[in-house]
Amino acid sequence: MDCHASVVEAIGNTPLVDLARFTQGLDGRILAKLEYLNPGFSKKDRIARQMIEDAEAAGELSPGQAVVELTSGNTGTGLAIVCSVTGHPFVAVMSRGNSMERARMMCALGAELVLVDQLPSSQPGQVSGGDLDLVEHVAQRLTRERGAFRADQFHHRGNVRAHYLHTGPEILRQTAGNFDAFCDFAGSAGSFAGCTAAFKEHRPDIRCYLVEPEGASVLAGKPAIRPNHKIQGGGYSMTDLVFLDRAQVEGYLPVSDDEAVSAARKLARTEGIFAGFSSGANVAAAARLLAGELRGKTVVVLLNDSGLKYLSTDLWG
Numbered sequence: 001m002d003c004h005a006s007v008v009e010a011i012g013n014t015p016l017v018d019l020a021r022f023t024q025g026l027d028g029r030i031l032a033k034l035e036y037l038n039p040g041f042s043k044k045d046r047i048a049r050q051m052i053e054d055a056e057a058a059g060e061l062s063p064g065q066a067v068v069e070l071t072s073g074n075t076g077t078g079l080a081i082v083c084s085v086t087g088h089p090f091v092a093v094m095s096r097g098n099s100m101e102r103a104r105m106m107c108a109l110g111a112e113l114v115l116v117d118q119l120p121s122s123q124p125g126q127v128s129g130g131d132l133d134l135v136e137h138v139a140q141r142l143t144r145e146r147g148a149f150r151a152d153q154f155h156h157r158g159n160v161r162a163h164y165l166h167t168g169p170e171i172l173r174q175t176a177g178n179f180d181a182f183c184d185f186a187g188s189a190g191s192f193a194g195c196t197a198a199f200k201e202h203r204p205d206i207r208c209y210l211v212e213p214e215g216a217s218v219l220a221g222k223p224a225i226r227p228n229h230k231i232q233g234g235g236y237s238m239t240d241l242v243f244l245d246r247a248q249v250e251g252y253l254p255v256s257d258d259e260a261v262s263a264a265r266k267l268a269r270t271e272g273i274f275a276g277f278s279s280g281a282n283v284a285a286a287a288r289l290l291a292g293e294l295r296g297k298t299v300v301v302l303l304n305d306s307g308l309k310y311l312s313t314d315l316w317g
Helices: 044-058 074-086 100-108 129-146 158-175 190-202 257-271 277-290
Strands: 016-018 028-034 067-070 090-095 112-116 181-185 207-213 251-255 297-303
Touching: 016 158, 028 158, 028 277, 044 074, 044 158, 067 074, 067 129, 074 090, 074 100, 090 100, 090 129, 100 112, 112 129, 158 190, 158 297, 181 190, 181 277, 190 207, 207 277, 251 277, 257 277, 277 297
Parallel strands: 028 297, 067 090, 090 112, 181 207, 181 297, 207 251
Antiparallel strands: 016 028
16 A cells, blocks of 8 residues: 555655746746645745654654744744644744734644734734844743744754755756756755755756845845845845855845746746745746846756745735
């Protein structure tokens, strides 16, 4: 019988799709890995599984011990799934600026949800670095009070390992290593770092580009003049991403809110792919490369999460 023991084993091995209809008129190909087909509808399921498995193996997480994590919703959803299967109570700490679909999904999966108010200057749906600092403060306090394990996606090596051991090698198998570049939106930078490390070991000439929100391209050395952008899950004006090896970055690609929204909507219309803001940003960045320096080449992107998580936002309004 071909049957998984739990839904955790269904994480990963997502399909790769040639966006041939989206790229009509461009010289080149975009290959999109459909990470929104993971059980929690995002690539973050991968890191949730890896962080919990690694922590249990290392003795950092005891049977029945609570897990706490700050999240924009995707990592929290992944952890809610993994913790429900492995028997760990899970506390998700999230800014009220993130979409409520994510909050409701985590609660449905058994998570305890703690919502943190935004700064007075912030806008709903547009989480700034300052908002994230408030969430981090609450997550630290709850970890102490509950005697919990802090998953800490911005620092736990399981984040990078998930993509180095699985996502990157899956792409290499699916393409037989025949692609020229990789674009990835920077959140914790775990998927960029893990995939890029796997790619560079296979073929050092694969070009890897980091995607950031326009007006918040601090990793590229630009000032953050638009911290309240719409692309949820990243662009928090954080420059100390511990996983990021800048020697691996061939270029930094700023993408505007309008470009990300337009690309996500075009994906839905032309490819039947219903994805979120950061997926749109990745595809918009890849299309720009094909129209310029990578004309005639093949670019791989991750489609990070599902459009179902943004029905209350103006992405689909």
